[in-house]
Amino acid sequence: MEVIGSLLSYADGHRERTGRPFVTLSYAQSLDGCISARAGEPLALSGPESMRLTHSLRAHHDAILVGIGTVLSDDPHLNVRLVEGKNPQPVVLDSRLRIPLNAALLTTDSRRPWICTRENPDSERVRELEKLGARVMVLPSTSRGQVCLSSLLNRLGEMGINSLMAEGGARIITSLLLDRLADFVVLTIVPAFIGGMRAVSELGQSDPQRFVRVTNPRYERLGGDLILWGRLG
Numbered sequence: 411m412e413v414i415g416s417l418l419s420y421a422d423g424h425r426e427r428t429g430r431p432f433v434t435l436s437y438a439q440s441l442d443g444c445i446s447a448r449a450g451e452p453l454a455l456s457g458p459e460s461m462r463l464t465h466s467l468r469a470h471h472d473a474i475l476v477g478i479g480t481v482l483s484d485d486p487h488l489n490v491r492l493v494e495g496k497n498p499q500p501v502v503l504d505s506r507l508r509i510p511l512n513a514a515l516l517t518t519d520s521r522r523p524w525i526c527t528r529e530n531p532d533s534e535r536v537r538e539l540e541k542l543g544a545r546v547m548v549l550p551s552t553s554r555g556q557v558c559l560s561s562l563l564n565r566l567g568e569m570g571i572n573s574l575m576a577e578g579g580a581r582i583i584t585s586l587l588l589d590r591l592a593d594f595v596v597l598t599i600v601p602a603f604i605g606g607m608r609a610v611s612e613l614g615q616s617d618p619q620r621f622v623r624v625t626n627p628r629y630e631r632l633g634g635d636l637i638l639w640g641r642l643g
């Protein structure tokens with residue numbers, strides 16, 4: 411699909427120019443902008459063709475980012491199973507190191523996660539996670555006590571990560587948009603109304619000039635879903 415070529419052309423040389431990975435925001439939502447029926451519960455939204463596209467997108471990124479909320483509700487593997495390709499490095503935002511020791515990311519064959527937390531983490535918890543092969547990355551925190559995304563991107567850039575795919579959940583999507591840190595978006599739009607947990611909340615903008623926009627958006631039907639993609643301005 412054309413989306414991959416478009417994304418690769420924008421991502422080319424991005425880290426060299428900015429010091430940060432190229433960030434692709436990619437998730438599945440309903441027509442009313444929901445990513446799950448109820449907060450904290452998984453929902454298989456995408457059709458099989460869109461799921462394959464998601465796996466293909468994963469294979470074209472060096473790393474994949476989710477929040478601890480998604481790990482606790484979905485227990486994801488974040489690997490590439492439906493297409494040929496390399497598994498991206500999982501990165502989890504987890505200020506309080508709440509990731510369960512039996513999480514799939516810590517116990518299955520895939521690459522062990524990098525777990526991003528704030529300063530002064532519980533050293534015993536860090537030891538337990540490192541024993542399971544995880545890497546705990548300590549980063550500055552925001553005024554809300556969460557991991558500073560800007561610092562994370564700088565760190566990942568220093569570590570040689572050229573591209574990062576952010577899959578969610580809602581709080582991570584909202585933070586990335588609020589801080590204007592996503593470079594590209596690939597949305598799977600599922601033609602259904604759910605009335606559940608919204609992907610994006612409270613961006614606090616009423617001036618249309620300041621909305622986060624997709625410049626020159628492209629779209630294509632894939633199976634029963636619609637894929638929309640483009641550069642974020």
Ligand SMILES: NC(=O)c1ccc[n+]([C@@H]2O[C@H](COP(=O)([O-])OP(=O)(O)OC[C@H]3O[C@@H](n4cnc5c(N)ncnc54)[C@H](OP(=O)(O)O)[C@@H]3O)[C@@H](O)[C@H]2O)c1
Nearest residue numbers: 437438450451477479480505556557578579580581582585
């Ligand atoms: N449809 C899709 O494509 C899709 C994809 C992914 C997830 N989901 C759904 O999304 C839901 C989970 O979303 P969620 O909002 O509850 O959880 P989330 O966005 O996955 O994780 C949010 C948590 O990450 C931590 N965090 C650390 N630094 C942060 C930062 N700078 N900004 C925001 N959060 C930060 C916070 O917990 P601490 O304060 O403890 O660090 C925060 O509560 C689930 O129902 C899941 O099924 C859907």
